[in-house]
Amino acid sequence: VSHLGTRDHGSQAAVVVATLRDIVGADAVFTELADVEPFVVDWRGRYRGEALCVVAPRSTEDVARVVRACAAVGTPVVPQGGNTGLCGGSVPLVRSDDPARVGAVRAPVVLNLRRMNRILEVDTVGNTLVAEAGCVLADVQRAADERDRLYPVSLGAEGSCQIGGTISTNAGGTGVLRYGGTRENVLGLEVVLADGSIWNGLRGLRKDNTGYDLRALFVGAEGTLGVVTAATLRLHPKPRAFATAWCGVLEVGDALRLLEAVQSRAGSRLSAFELMNSAQARIVEKELPGRSCPLPSATPYHVLVEFSDTDESSPVGAQLEDALSRALEAGWITDAAVAMGMGQRAAIWEFRHSVSEANRKYGMGVTLDTGVPIGRIADFVAAASEATRQAFPDVEIVIVAHMGDGNVHFIPMFPAAVWEPMPDKPAVARRARQLVHDIAAQMHGTFSAEHGIGQTLADELVRLRSAEEIRLMRLVKDALDPGGLMNPGKVLPT
Numbered sequence: 001v002s003h004l005g006t007r008d009h010g011s012q013a014a015v016v017v018a019t020l021r022d023i024v025g026a027d028a029v030f031t032e033l034a035d036v037e038p039f040v041v042d043w044r045g046r047y048r049g050e051a052l053c054v055v056a057p058r059s060t061e062d063v064a065r066v067v068r069a070c071a072a073v074g075t076p077v078v079p080q081g082g083n084t085g086l087c088g089g090s091v092p093l094v095r096s097d098d099p100a101r102v103g104a105v106r107a108p109v110v111l112n113l114r115r116m117n118r119i120l121e122v123d124t125v126g127n128t129l130v131a132e133a134g135c136v137l138a139d140v141q142r143a144a145d146e147r148d149r150l151y152p153v154s155l156g157a158e159g160s161c162q163i164g165g166t167i168s169t170n171a172g173g174t175g176v177l178r179y180g181g182t183r184e185n186v187l188g189l190e191v192v193l194a195d196g197s198i199w200n201g202l203r204g205l206r207k208d209n210t211g212y213d214l215r216a217l218f219v220g221a222e223g224t225l226g227v228v229t230a231a232t233l234r235l236h237p238k239p240r241a242f243a244t245a246w247c248g249v250l251e252v253g254d255a256l257r258l259l260e261a262v263q264s265r266a267g268s269r270l271s272a273f274e275l276m277n278s279a280q281a282r283i284v285e286k287e288l289p290g291r292s293c294p295l296p297s298a299t300p301y302h303v304l305v306e307f308s309d310t311d312e313s314s315p316v317g318a319q320l321e322d323a324l325s326r327a328l329e330a331g332w333i334t335d336a337a338v339a340m341g342m343g344q345r346a347a348i349w350e351f352r353h354s355v356s357e358a359n360r361k362y363g364m365g366v367t368l369d370t371g372v373p374i375g376r377i378a379d380f381v382a383a384a385s386e387a388t389r390q391a392f393p394d395v396e397i398v399i400v401a402h403m404g405d406g407n408v409h410f411i412p413m414f415p416a417a418v419w420e421p422m423p424d425k426p427a428v429a430r431r432a433r434q435l436v437h438d439i440a441a442q443m444h445g446t447f448s449a450e451h452g453i454g455q456t457l458a459d460e461l462v463r464l465r466s467a468e469e470i471r472l473m474r475l476v477k478d479a480l481d482p483g484g485l486m487n488p489g490k491v492l493p494t
């Protein structure tokens with residue numbers, strides 16, 4: 001079948017769709033343009049692909065049958081969660097109006113996991129939660145909370161992104177400093193492999209040295225090695241005492257001094273340390289009226305710092321206020337707004353979690369996901385700002401960072417009036433990316449800390465990782481997906 005010529009693609013497509021309808025039922029396969037549209041365009045509307053159909057199975061067995069049927073006729077599969085990813089990984093690559101690409105990859109089936117949304121088990125002794133891959137992250141957090149536990153992965157898209165998506169992108173977010181990222185919070189996985197077989201590795205063991213770590217391989221694989229259908233997640237005791245503050249800072253170096261001080265003061269009670277610059281704070285206020293910055297947005301930099309503890313009577317509030325008074329005396333911060341109660345804490349976090357939504361509305365931001373050694377963040381911001389301003393004098397520099405884990409979203413933001421007339425937009429975005437990625441690389445950093453590679457950064461992966469690393473990655477890909485049918489063109493270029 002893989003030798004079918006173009007002439008036969010139409011009839012083959014009809015057979016594939018009919019087979020999938022037989023497997024999952026007609027109501028779980030969409031082919032009409034209007035029904036398919038939301039699944040072939042990414043969240044920011046930057047990538048639009050084309051799909052044979054969208055299929056939404058209800059069980060692991062059905063996912064396996066769908067993948068097997070696609071493999072039998074050489075039809076690619078694009079696994080998809082909430083479609084909130086920021087690298088174009090969750091939408092098909094192929095476009096019929098792009099002749100360079102259409103020959104390379106056949107229109108795929110988008111396999112959306114949203115109907116597989118059951119929480120299967122919560123174990124409060126072993127501190128584990130087993131969930132199907134299509135569970136929305138916020139629903140998992142809620143299920144843990146109802147049993148007095150915490151699932152600590154938290155990010156702005158948590159109301160729509162799915163557990164399978166967070167696992168496949170190894171999502172970071174705002175809880176990494178204290179609890180680690182997704183990889184550290186996944187104990188077991190169930191995966192449908194490229195040939196349609198099922199690997200059940202849902203064991204929730206804390207220690208398991210039985211051979212290669214298969215689980216780690218699928219975390220962050222972005223759907224290129226298989227379809228994650230369920231996961232055993234690690235839960236933590238629920239914090240009950242919080243102290244949250246929003247601080248004004250004149251320069252990034254001062255924020256680093258504050259980080260060092262609060263880290264040694266609070267130890268593991270330091271649960272968040274986030275940074276944004278004034279441009280970012282202004283954009284949120286402008287685009288999302290009603291969400292106001294806790295301090296005047298014109299302050300050059302803003303830091304959100306949070307202490308938390310599982311012990312209700314823990315003096316985290318007094319500890320934070322003491323740390324902030326010292327920081328004020330030392331001149332590291334200019335001002336601080338401390339949350340009085342959970343309502344104000346929620347408002348502070350809402351402002352922080354609003355940045356992606358506000359930036360999407362504001363203009364064309366080349367959102368970079370660099371990571372550098374924490375002590376080099378100030379040098380990195382200075383060097384990247386200078387290089388970017390030199391190359392693009394009209395650009396606005398927007399910075400939002402998970403500073404406590406060295407992850408800086410450095411965003412050259414092109415206002416619409418500047419961006420629209422540009423003749424070769426992809427080349428401009430590429431140049432902006434390369435400039436900043438090279439600076440991160442010189443500082444032994446990374447160009448993808450938490451968003452993944454998708455289609456946006458596949459070229460950069462080949463440019464910036466060593467030939468040996470690329471060779472090893474291709475060996476893994478070829479071994480697990482010899483037909484190249486799982487999410488083609490993502491992570492590794494076709």
Ligand SMILES: Cc1cc2nc3c(=O)[nH]c(=O)nc-3n(C[C@H](O)[C@H](O)[C@H](O)COP(=O)(O)OP(=O)(O)OC[C@H]3O[C@@H](n4cnc5c(N)ncnc54)[C@H](O)[C@@H]3O)c2cc1C
Pocket residue numbers: 043078079080081082083084085086088089090113133154155156157160161162163164165166167168169170171172173174222223224226227228229356357450451454487490
């Ligand atoms: C407002 C906003 C804020 C964000 N903040 C953060 C942040 O702070 N930190 C962060 O890390 N990310 C952030 N993101 C990015 C995004 O939310 C995460 O990458 C998220 O993990 C994607 O989950 P999803 O279910 O939407 O996956 P999708 O976007 O649907 O897919 C992402 C990738 O995973 C693959 N995939 C999805 N489900 C499966 C599955 N079941 N099996 C195999 N492969 C699968 C897809 O093929 C694709 O390659 C943000 C996005 C938005 C819109």
